[in-house]
């Protein structure tokens with residue numbers, strides 16, 4: 662296996678509009694953010710872009726803020742910055758947890774949320790949380806700006822709704838303050854990528870769960886919601902029987918989609934998806 666990339670041209674635009682123009686002008690160009698998915702793929706020649714458009718220094722894509730509780734996270738925010746952000750901890754604790762569990766410190770210091778969501782690796786952590794949290798992705802491309810809900814953004818394995826020349830500029834997440842939320846994962850022992858990751862967002866009224874959002878990743882080609890698990894949790898008081906039923910419902914919802922490999926076969930991932938749903942509910946309520 663070659664461990665060197667094919668030759669490529671390198672551009673470092675100084676504005677977002679210049680970056681989009683470069684990308685739109687060349688079908689074989691790719692944006693470079695933290696490089697922690699793209700460079701390994703280029704080293705293995707799984708990806709052979711003609712041109713890299715380095716967006717890594719564009720201030721327009723940086724920063725984390727809140728507006729009336731809605732979190733706005735610039736696409737270039739690193740996993741480490743997100744994990745350390747008090748705004749994120751307050752308004753979407755599960756995302757702070759998930760980004761804190763990505764890879765190792767080096768990966769967290771380079772890898773960006775925008776790059777992670779755009780790459781849509783099935784073993785990623787953030788897509789599962791952004792989906793469960795009801796996030797929205799703000800995009801800008803040659804035809805202007807648009808926004809896409811996480812529910813519609815992730816299409817398949819490494820496949821998103823991003824169109825040629827389009828970049829994720831920021832990610833908005835409605836405040837989950839007051840809702841119970843948590844992300845838990847079974848990490849691959851070497852890479853720390855998710856074998857299974859589950860995020861739950863629970864709205865409680867006293868002991869009763871009045872609404873629930875459940876998403877699973879790692880086991881499936883893309884981050885996936887489980888409507889049946891959400892239904893089992895909603896209206897329950899999260900008693901053992903209800904959470905067990907939700908775990909079983911989750912496993913049934915994804916049963917046909919679960920992927921396996923030598924390390925973690927399908928059956929194992931399916932079983933772990935149920936186990937981690939229960940752990941996610943426990944973690945959210947703790």
Ligand SMILES: Cc1cc2nc3c(=O)[nH]c(=O)nc-3n(C[C@H](O)[C@H](O)[C@H](O)COP(=O)(O)OP(=O)(O)OC[C@H]3O[C@@H](n4cnc5c(N)ncnc54)[C@H](O)[C@@H]3O)c2cc1C
Pocket residue numbers: 691692693694695696697698699700701736737762763764765768771772773774775776777778779780782784785786787823827828829830852853854855
């Ligand atoms: C050893 C190792 C362990 C890892 N472990 C984990 C893990 O446990 N969990 C996890 O979730 N991830 C893990 N990762 C992946 C890591 O989070 C990546 O950094 C991240 O997935 C990609 O972000 P990036 O900024 O590095 O993107 P890049 O590698 O620069 O780009 C990735 C892709 O996204 C595109 N892109 C980048 N930014 C944008 C944008 N703003 N808009 C549109 N397209 C864009 C690029 O063109 C490219 O196609 C690991 C990586 C490594 C190397």
